[in-house]
Amino acid sequence: KAGVTQTPRYLIKTRGQQVTLSCSPISGHRSVSWYQQTPGQGLQFLFEYFSETQRNKGNFPGRFSGRQFSNSRSEMNVSTLELGDSALYLCASSLIDRDNEQFFGPGTRLTVL
């Protein structure tokens, strides 16, 4: 069974641009969560989607948004990029909800210049 995949793996953008990251969950998994990892703040929860609906949201500004499609694939978008948005963005999938083990993808490394 294929694991969680994320594309692209690496991105370089400049301040003010926007970016879209993609995540394909493990087949059959319906919950997708996004996390930001930085050396200073560690791993922080961005949001979670289940059945195309946002089920939970972290404390990030409105520049960070996401969505989930009917096939459970998810995208997150960051608009008006800032230098501080440079991070490893990780996607996790689980079967349904908090009862289930979460599996992470390899991440997308975003660098904002």
Added chain:
Amino acid sequence: KQEVTQIPAALSVPEGENLVLNCSFTDSAIYNLQWFRQDPGKGLTSLLLIQSSQREQTSGRLNASLDKSSGRSTLYIAASQPGDSATYLCAVIPNTGTASKLTFGTGTRLQVTL
């Protein structure tokens, strides 16, 4: 607000040693706890999931215990190997709602030397 702390922050041991990694959380109202490992620049690999009703879980050389009342979990690694070198993270899910939001610890960077 839930805070998760891992001690020590870094650990270096010779190959073959048994070791214990600690995870503490401030709010004992958790639903479950998951341990992960992360290799440099990579994603997270799930090691063990402990449901709140369980006291421990085992997988191969790994054993994780959970004591909700004291807000602690430990990850025991037996007969450590150089391939175990990585950062180990614990994460908790709160006992509210159904969402899968993980709150992560600060991590323990483990190096196993030959």
